[in-house]
Amino acid sequence: MDGQLLDVRISVRSCTIDQSNHPLITKFVSRDYKDGVIVKDVAGIVIKVGEEVTRFKEGDEVIAVLPVNQYFDIKSGICDLPEYFIVHKPSSLSWEVASCCLSDGIKAFDALHYLGRVRAGDSILLCNAASSFGVLATQLASNWGVKVFLTTSDEETGQMLRTMSLDVERTLIGHQFVMNSIMDETGGMGVSCILDNGVLPNHQSMEENEWKKPTKHDVLSCLAVSGRWVTMQHDLQLDPPDSEILHLKNASVCHLFPDALVLSCLHQDKLLHIMDAVMEKAAAGILRPHLMSVLPSSEVSSSLFPTMNRIVLKL
Incomplete structure (x- = not known):
């Protein structure tokens, strides 16, 4: 995180995973991901912020969408992201429910x-x-x-x-x-x-x-x-x-290719607006993730896919 003035360091509590077998997404996916499984979003607690970060402080509960070209090591449990990929998580939502709603809600x-x-x-x-x-x-x-x-x-x-x-x-x-x-x-x-x-x-x-x-x-x-x-x-x-x-x-x-919103710097304001709206509606009970499978991080495998459920990992 050294030198990244707008970065936020998150101690991750949960994340969602997906396949990277879309023929267009594979062009952007970080090479550090193995077995075609990528992390879509993370939820956790802020443990450090860059000097120019204004929207978050240490101890905040947040949720963030992860660009497919950025790698997150599930074993480390620590994720550094620019603040324009992050919003506050409503306190009424569990880590797992918040993670499950975000990517599908943006889409x-x-x-x-x-x-x-x-x-x-x-x-x-x-x-x-x-x-x-x-x-x-x-x-x-x-x-x-x-x-x-x-x-x-x-x-x-x-x-x-x-x-x-x-x-x-x-x-x-x-x-x-x-x-x-x-x-x-x-x-x-x-x-x-x-x-x-x-x-x-x-x-x-x-x-x-x-x-x-x-x-x-x-x-x-x-x-x-x-x-x-x-x-x-x-x-x-x-x-x-x-x-x-x-x-x-x-x-x-x-x-419909929602990854374009995350990969492009042109629509950062739109992305943050959508993420806030998704969390607001999830907290109000309007968005309810019926199809959710919560697993320990040790069970990550490409054999989990294809599935109609959103796979959430508990860290």
Whole structure:
């Protein structure tokens, strides 16, 4: 930390881990990470601050998002970060719950507010929502007065979502009838926003993929006039007929890659605003991490993935 005037040293109490197998994220990931497992965020107590740090003091309970290009050694339990990646942790939240909410909360805010621009009275279709991110996105959209429709890949995950008592209009199982169901539910108008977790090309056999994801055509068909399609398909290709549908609907498509907010110095104010909002809503009980697995740090392994749960390590 020597010479880093804006750095804050944190004694970490918990952190969340994830896979770094995203083909774009791997370009930025610190080489010190092994087995494709990276740390997404840390929560702990401030033990030292740089000379120019103004927002924190020793003893503060904080939570911080970690850029993928910065390494955190779980065994040491000490993390040095610039103060613009850090916010105060509400005292009512446990270390584990705060950690679980942060990364998925940032992603949800970015997708719904900044990209999807949803507001009260809008409707949204969340595809493959059976994940820690999907649950938080559902809770956030419902809190804003948005009508939420969910899809899941199978009956088991659909039943799991139903047990969470989420405020949704309908949960659809599979994607073979998603277009007909959404058009029926909206009176043929479509939804204001669609957030996918990947889509299939129109020509790909849906039977072979067991209708795990929607096709591009179904997504475009479900969009309302002036709708917004927020996609996590990093290599999405739109053919001329797809572009024509978007054009005729005065609709738009944008890509969700929240790591860009953390890696770029351009949006530090936005990032801090989102982090504060996530912690505020988590403290108020609006964001509740149903899909969370808390493990000791000794059990870190790539075999934990893939999983729909957010993995939290207790240090």
